[in-house]
Amino acid sequence: MIKLKILLNKLTPGDTLTFFATREQVDNTCAPFSSNGYQVAWDQEAENRYLVRISK
Amino acid sequence: MEDSANYSSTFFFCTPLSHERIIWCTECIASGAGITPEQGRIFTVFLTGDALFSFVDATSRESWNALSKVPSVQIVADGDELRLHGLCVSVARAAPGICITERGGGTLFWEQLISHLAAEWKGTKKAAFLLCHPPYMSRIPVHMLRFLSGAYAAGLSPELYAYLDGLHNIHNGQRPSEFENIGRAIATLARKSGESGKDPWFAACSRCATARGYFQMNPGTGYCEPASSIDEITIRPLKEILSRFPGFYPILSHTSGGIVNPDRSRDQDTRPRLIIFITNPPYGTEWTFGGLSLALATAMEGIPTTVVFIEHGVYSLYGTHEVPPNDKVFNVQEMVAATLDIPSLCYLVHAPSLERRGIGVEEHLIGIREVQNNDLAQILWDHDYSATRILFF
Structure with missing residues (x-):
């Protein structure tokens, strides 16, 4: 979560951070950012592989 | 006051x-x-x-x-x-x-x-222990067992959260020749509590478990699975463990x-806030990273969280930390700087600890408020929260 927060802090407004994550990472690391001022979206790409997009 | x-x-x-x-x-x-x-x-x-x-x-x-x-x-x-x-x-x-x-x-x-x-x-129906120490090298798992066994005997449901080196308590097949068998005692307590109608909840942090080899990727399924761990403890993401924290019940740790x-314990919102004291130097052990990770995760869940850098913990804010290119360690100052904007998270630094060491806070972290002992007392006791938990890392 901290690694993600550091990356998000380096994001310029309007830019989106895109990466692959497991279901567990989506639920526990990425999703909490949606209630802390970020837009979080994801699409399932495979059994346990999700393409996550986070923007400010 | x-x-x-x-x-x-x-x-x-x-x-x-x-x-x-x-x-x-x-x-x-x-x-x-x-x-x-x-x-x-x-x-x-x-x-x-x-x-x-x-x-x-x-x-x-x-x-x-x-x-x-x-x-x-x-x-x-x-x-x-x-x-x-x-x-x-x-x-x-x-x-x-x-x-x-x-x-x-x-x-x-x-x-x-x-x-x-x-x-x-x-009105609490449970009592919990956050266990961060390994068995045998440390006696703290024995204290944890005495506490949770006592809680069970008093009619409460025991909860155990294994974190950092506390993960080693979940290793199966423990067979100490002289000491109390911690793994077996944990398993027995969990089983006994469940069988007697209590609602025991024994969990271990998945990040800490993965680091120590107790949670391994199954290449066939793509999912992590417990390895060499006792069945009575479930390996879960830290977020799931912290989802227990809004409950109104005591959580003990080594300190x-x-x-x-x-007067406020019957209020609708009895979610305890959290105060974390970071007392160790930044990189020699996992204490600082573990404390900051836990603080960030609770704050992201909306739990008001205050981190106080105190004692040797003030070294986290001193000088400019530069991680060598091949060293896989988190820059603690970068962690702090990146999380200053989280609304539920507040950082403080203990001024007497800085004075005692003759150091100050690094310039780019100067926004972190310095507190004296009387300020700390006010932060601890002059507030409207129904409850406060205090954990030392």
Whole structure:
């Protein structure tokens, strides 16, 4: 979560951070950012592989 | 301290207490307690294990004696552990104001602690322990078992959260030749509690478990699975463990505390806030990273969280940290700087700890507020929260 927060802090407004994550990472690391001022979206790409997009 | 709110505060220590910690802790408690009991504040300090040496140490015993004379403060020492360490007679003589539990087969102190916590966290049906120490090298897992077994005997559901090196307690096949088998005792307690209709919840942090090899990727399924761990403990993401924290119940750790406002304990929002003391240097151990990770995760869940850099923890904010290119370690200052904007997270630094070391806060972190002991006492006791949890890392 901290690694993600550091990356998000380096994001310029309007830019989106895109990466692959497991279901567990989506639920526990990425999703909490949606209630802390970020837009979080994801699409399932495979059994346990999700393409996550986070923007400010 | 002008506020007259009614609070019951409990502190628990079972690791060595430095002179520095005793000074700031006792000053804070004395400041919070005031000099008369009229404020309706009750302070109880429970000590066991290596913390007991502070009663005989010439640099710290006077602080305990002075604190024990404050009318609203009670200090309880584990009599069985004092006898184990050969300290019972000298402590009884040198510190007459300290309550020493009777000889009790290792359980009386814990019964007293649990009964006190159950009364403080009125209506609680459970009690938890955040375990960060490994078995055998440390006696803290034994203290954890005494506490959770006592909680079970008192009719509460035990909860265990294994974190950092506390993960090694979940290793299966433990077979100590001399010591109490911690793995087996945890499994037995979890089973016994479940079979008797309680709702035990024994969990271990998945990040810490993966790092230590107890949670391994199955290449066939793409999912991680427990490896070499006892069945009674479930490996879960830290977020799931912290989802328990909004509950109104006590959580102990090797050094911890709790503050409860009995007038507010029936309020709708009884979610305890969290105060984390970072007391260790930044990189030599996992304590600082573990404390900051836990603080960030609780704050992201909306739990008001305050991190206080104190004692050697102030080194996290000193100088400019640069991680060498091939060193896979988190830059603690980068962690702090990146999380300054999280609304539920507040960082503080203990000014006496900085002064004692003759250092200051690095320029780019200068926005972190410096606090004196009386400020800390106000932060701890002058507020509207129904409850506060205090954890040391």
